[in-house]
Amino acid sequence: MAQVLKDEARLAIIEAAKQEFLEKGYKGASMRSIASKAHMTVGNLYRYYKNKEDINLSIVAPTFKEIDQALKSLTSNDVSMETRMFNLKPDVNQLRNKLDDFADKLVEIYFRHKTEFNILMLHSRLNEEMTQFFAELINLMISESFVLEGLNKDRDILSKAYAESLFSGLQVLFKNGDSDKSVLKVLVKTYLHSYVYMLDTDIRKFVQ
Secondary structure, eight states: OHHHHHHHHHHHHHHHHHHHHHHHHHHHOOHHHHHHHTTSOHHHHTTTOSSHHHHHHHHHHHHHHHHHHHHHHHTTTOEETTTTEEOOOOOHHHHHHHHHHHHHHHHHHHHHSHHHHHIIIIIOTHHHHHHHHHHHHHHHHHHHHOOOTTOHHHHHHHHHHHHHHHHHHHHHHHHHOOSSHHHHHHHHHHHHHHHHHHHTSOTHHHHO
């Protein structure tokens, strides 16, 4: 019976935290408010989770893992957000051919876990880590494709700009995307293909 009550309490905390993160974002959320929504004391809440980051991770971790698996399938298991693995020799044509499958999987994940996906993409601190991951990946693609002598620092800045705009665009698509799954898939595919097109452009002509 005691274990049942603990499981119910933990479930109440998670549901309250989801509401809190969606309403206020990660930075605005508080343990006190989560406890209130879960109808328990703050002290009791800390018996289950050490801080709001701990709660947040428990909510978004499974969705994050699914996105990481989708990314691995895009790159034949050569890239992983979790391990910062970059065993990749970028082939833009090959990546382009796999983008549609990645977009399909990303949208399917979204429709399976809308709340968790939105917390991850829109409010979780993990979105900063995901943006940094894409910046590192794009930097690698640029360095493997083009020789930009004396512009390593500038390449880092360019990669970060690409990654932040890529991630922000995905946020907009999933926040305001069509409720029709097939339409959202088309939007995500179109958006990702546009990025591959940009990365396939010889950027050396702009800096030499």
